[in-house]
Amino acid sequence: MNEDVPARWAAARDTVLLDGFHALKHALRFGAEVPVAVAADRGAALRLAAELAPDVVGRLDALLVEVGEDGLARLVRRPHPTGVAALARPVEREPAPGAPVVVLDSPRHLGNIGAVVRLAAGLGAGGVITTGTVDPWHPNVLRAAAGLHYATAVVRRDVAALPADRPLYGLDPAGADIRTVDLPADAVYAFGSERAGLSAAVRGRADALVSLPMRAGVSSYNLATSVAMVLFHVRPPAAG
Ligand SMILES: C[S@@+](CC[C@H](N)C(=O)[O-])C[C@H]1O[C@@H](n2cnc3c(N)ncnc32)[C@H](O)[C@@H]1O
Incomplete structure (x- = not known):
């Protein structure tokens, strides 16, 4: 491995881990500052970029340092199958006006949070706000979001x-049927935690409770799929 890399990796303070090619690709595409990026096999990573993301090939060519399989395993506990990892500066920004803001009220599952960030980015939501203790910039959230934190606002x-x-x-199964309510794009949509649902504090802030239709006998939908249905229903301006 290039002698310099472990030292640069260790010295890159106030950064988050981008685990895998897709997270790095999206982070670069949406303007992340990336102080260090590595590949087990630089040539293979650049070929993947040429095939899937020609727009970032130039930046990857300038950034990527080859570290070999062993070198990557020394930097990242469980290397991503694409053999790519990087460190990037997190971005703290306010949700954009004019588009729906998603609130996840004390979510627990890192994969759900990442899936919601990916939805918010793809559908042009104003941002994702989490309450509670989980860090929405946790590496597993970034991995599940494929690095799309840089394409929307993500804050706790x-x-x-x-x-x-x-x-x-x-959003609560006991609320008014979403099909009967006129929902504005420029609003906040709050979703409860996987286990406990909406907290009393968020219920207390809600102007109304809204439900997604479900067949009798089904208790609830998965958190991320609930967000998908609501965002698609509300249609943020950028989603057309
Ligand atoms: C897995 S559910 C939580 C289930 C929890 N046991 C409860 O009692 O609410 C996670 C969140 O998804 C949203 N959700 C799931 N199904 C829903 C439905 N049918 N209508 C409205 N929101 C729903 C709610 O915001 C809910 O708090």
Whole structure:
């Protein structure tokens, strides 16, 4: 391995891990600052980029340092199948106005949070705010989001600091059927945790509770699929 890489990796403070080619590709595409990026096999990574993401080949060519399989395993505990990893600076920004903001109220499952960030990025939501203790920039969240944190706003806030300038709709199976409610794009949509649902604090902030239709006998949908249905229903401006 290039002698310099472990030292640069260790010295890159205030960074998050981008685990795998796709996370690095999206991070570069959406403007992340990436102080160090490595590949087990640089040639293979650049060929993958040429095939899947020609727009970032130049930046990858300038950034990627070959470290070999063993070198990558020394830097990252469980290397991604694409043999690529990088460190990037997280971005703290406020959700964009004019598009729906997703609140995840004390989510637990890192894969769900990542899937929601990916949905928010793809459908042009204003951002994702999490409450509770889980870090939405955790490496497993970034991996599940394929690095799309850089394409939307992703922040953790206390319930008391949720946006107060837009209506807040709480998603709950006991709410009014979503098909009967006129939902604005410029609003906050709050979803409960996988186990406990919406907290009393977020319910207390909600202007209305809204439900997704379910066949009798089904208790609830998965958190990320609920967000997908709501965002598709609301249609953020960027989603057409
Ligand atoms: C897995 S569910 C939580 C289930 C939890 N046991 C409960 O009692 O609410 C996670 C979140 O997805 C949303 N959700 C799931 N199914 C829903 C439905 N049919 N209508 C509205 N929201 C739903 C809610 O925000 C819910 O808090």
